Amino acid sequence: MPDRHRQPNVFQRLLSKKLDVWTIVTIVMFLFLLGFVVYPLATLLMNSFFNEEGQVTLHNYMNFMKLKYYYIALFNSFKVSFFATLFAVLIGVPLAYLTTRFNIRFKGTLNILIILSLMSPPFIGAYAWILLLGNNGFITRFLNMIGVPFESIYGWQGIVFVFTMQFYPHIYLYVSGALKTIDSSLEEAAESLGMSAWQRILTVTLPLVLPSLSAGTLLVFMESFADFGTPMLLGQGFKLMPVLAYEQFVNEMGGNLSMASTVSAVMLICSTLVLFIQRFISSRHNYATSGMRVAKVMQLPLSMGWLLTILAFIPVSISILPQLTVIISSFLKRKGPVFHSGFSFDSYAQIVYKVPKAIMNTFSFSLAAMAIMIVMGILVAYVLVRRPSKVTGLLDSIIMLPYIIPGTVLGISLIIVFNKPPVLLTGTWIILVIAYVVRKISYTIRSSVGILQQLERSVEEASISLGVPPMKTFFKTTARMMIPGVMSGAIISWVAVINELSTTIVLYHGATATISISIYTEVFSSNYGAGAALATLLSACTLLSLIVAKQFSKGSKFIS
Numbered sequence: 001m002p003d004r005h006r007q008p009n010v011f012q013r014l015l016s017k018k019l020d021v022w023t024i025v026t027i028v029m030f031l032f033l034l035g036f037v038v039y040p041l042a043t044l045l046m047n048s049f050f051n052e053e054g055q056v057t058l059h060n061y062m063n064f065m066k067l068k069y070y071y072i073a074l075f076n077s078f079k080v081s082f083f084a085t086l087f088a089v090l091i092g093v094p095l096a097y098l099t100t101r102f103n104i105r106f107k108g109t110l111n112i113l114i115i116l117s118l119m120s121p122p123f124i125g126a127y128a129w130i131l132l133l134g135n136n137g138f139i140t141r142f143l144n145m146i147g148v149p150f151e152s153i154y155g156w157q158g159i160v161f162v163f164t165m166q167f168y169p170h171i172y173l174y175v176s177g178a179l180k181t182i183d184s185s186l187e188e189a190a191e192s193l194g195m196s197a198w199q200r201i202l203t204v205t206l207p208l209v210l211p212s213l214s215a216g217t218l219l220v221f222m223e224s225f226a227d228f229g230t231p232m233l234l235g236q237g238f239k240l241m242p243v244l245a246y247e248q249f250v251n252e253m254g255g256n257l258s259m260a261s262t263v264s265a266v267m268l269i270c271s272t273l274v275l276f277i278q279r280f281i282s283s284r285h286n287y288a289t290s291g292m293r294v295a296k297v298m299q300l301p302l303s304m305g306w307l308l309t310i311l312a313f314i315p316v317s318i319s320i321l322p323q324l325t326v327i328i329s330s331f332l333k334r335k336g337p338v339f340h341s342g343f344s345f346d347s348y349a350q351i352v353y354k355v356p357k358a359i360m361n362t363f364s365f366s367l368a369a370m371a372i373m374i375v376m377g378i379l380v381a382y383v384l385v386r387r388p389s390k391v392t393g394l395l396d397s398i399i400m401l402p403y404i405i406p407g408t409v410l411g412i413s414l415i416i417v418f419n420k421p422p423v424l425l426t427g428t429w430i431i432l433v434i435a436y437v438v439r440k441i442s443y444t445i446r447s448s449v450g451i452l453q454q455l456e457r458s459v460e461e462a463s464i465s466l467g468v469p470p471m472k473t474f475f476k477t478t479a480r481m482m483i484p485g486v487m488s489g490a491i492i493s494w495v496a497v498i499n500e501l502s503t504t505i506v507l508y509h510g511a512t513a514t515i516s517i518s519i520y521t522e523v524f525s526s527n528y529g530a531g532a533a534l535a536t537l538l539s540a541c542t543l544l545s546l547i548v549a550k551q552f553s554k555g556s557k558f559i560s
Contacts, residue, residue: 021471022387025379026395033398036438040413041268041405047261047416060262073244074266080156080231080240081224084163088220091164091315092171093213097201098312100179103299105309110316117319118169119542121499121516123229124535126162127523128322129153130233131329131532138325154236162230165319167220174216178209210281218278222271226406228502229516233523241267242408242502249412249506257416264409271404323539330532347529351518351537354530357511358518359537365429365514366497369436373444374490376437378479381448381486386457396445403442407502410439415506427509435507436497443496444489451485452478495545498538 051057064070099107132139133153143150153161182205206213228242235243245267248260300308333342351359380399384392402410414435418425425431455478463473501516508517515538522531 022383026383026387026391029376029380029383029395030398033395033438036414036434037398037401040410040417041401043417044261044409044413045265045268047258048265050258052258060258063259064262064266069239070244070263073239073241073263074270076156076239077225077241078270080159080163081221083160084167084224085217085221087160087164088168088171089213089217091168092216093175095168095312095315096172096176096179097205098308100176101298102308103305104312105305106313110312113316113320114169114172115546116323116543117165117316118167118173119495119546120323120535120539121229121501122162122166122223122227123233123501123516123520124326124499124538125166125322126159126230126233127519127528127531127535128325128329129158129162130523131325131528132321133158154234156235156238158234159231159238159240162234163220163224163227165315165322167223168315168319170219170223171213171216174212174219175209178212179205182208214278214281218275221274222404225267225271225274226408226502228406228408228505229520232520241270242406245406245408245412246506249408249415257412260412261416264406264412267406267409271406275404326532326535326539329528330536332529332532334529347533350530351533355513355515355518355534358513358515361429361512362498362514362516365432365436365512366494368433369440369497370490370494372433372437373441373493374486376441377444377448377486377489378482380445381452381482382474382478384445384449385452399445400442402439405439407439407500407504408506410435411503411506426507427512429512432504432507432512432514435503436500439500439503440493440496443493444486447485447489447492448482451482454485455481491545491548495542498541498545 048060049056051059098104099110130153131137134140135152140150140152226242228246231240231243241263245260245263248263249257330347331343333344334346384396414431415426418431460473460478463477464470499516501520504514504517505520508514515534519531519534522534
């Protein structure tokens, strides 16, 4: 066919359009993502195919598959992530069913405790469990004192336990939301056909919530697979992929980063494969219901209601225990690393003069990232919703790509690209802010898209018909109405940023350390009092942020 009949591709059509403001926004966002997501990851993948002499080879991958030191870490990561996801499902699904279908007591308190147990990063939970079940933990000493043999929480079982207690709320929130929208007529029809309660649950209810359940399991698996802090604190020789990638990166700082790149590339490939598997399963089992007749809450006898309430509060009480432990420990008297009876503010006095820079860095970096994400969220959401096309669809996919990338992988890829002129960002606060924006902006984008989809175009059209220019209409009308959804997502992004460890541990310099880094270093130096005080400060900021986000989210669907 002659060239004049060849159809232009999506980028040619984009460039051929008149360069209005929204086309410029699209191009600028593409350039940002290409520069800080696509190019670093592509460079990391390419770097994994070079040896120390700069020759193209598969030697790194052959070593990974041949040497037990490497491939056992991949096996360990899959084992830990699988069991953590399995146990999270075994806790989250029954708990969601109990709270949505039966009149158990104190549901409001139960939901608050579940959200509180989810809000802190896993490494703080791991640190708290060290205080409780470590070699010299409170519970460990008590069990040994009464003659119950117990060693400690260290090892792969401890990592699975921490991940399970930290991440089962994801399953609970996803499944309980789905159960509240199921059309009860389907379950009633199954009952009329003579199915028992268990048969209805297995053949009707679970298939209906499978898309939400698979989304929750993906989230739990990915977070378990990508987490750095918990296996670093509890592993004690039990290597997982994020720890292996970090150690290879640190060991190779003065020379070749090829093996660190190879480990990171394997993590990236595995994460992508898990995402595709989840989407394939979800697409094959996607059932839609009208939601017009939701299931009624079953009234139980008093004794049965209290029994189910107690059963529901058992896992929730265990999962909230780390938060309480951290808070109480921060006020205990201590001499060096050892806690003593009585309370004091010594730990807080210590962090005031010891790590004030880390506290200032945390809030300044996160606020800078939040400001960028708010601007990007408003502009990019408008492009995605009001100007849909193949180009904007591709843009949306690239925006969500960092969501599945482990933090250590993103950090190493940025170091590889920006560790030399002409763009030297390694060791600066700029690279941290960029990494935070890239890694967490998906929350802001999704909430901004959600609120914009609820706004009728007729409001903008009415303003334009009255003679107000389109861009002035956007900033004076549309952007203002988007603020609740944008801010709720931005605050959630901010919460994720102030708790971020896996990316920061790779990118930070001594002068750019944050609270999460300080907690990590204090725990490793056995200064548990200062670590507890910093963790309490971080948890308090997280809680306040979620309260503010809840206020902003009224009227939007981002936070329920």
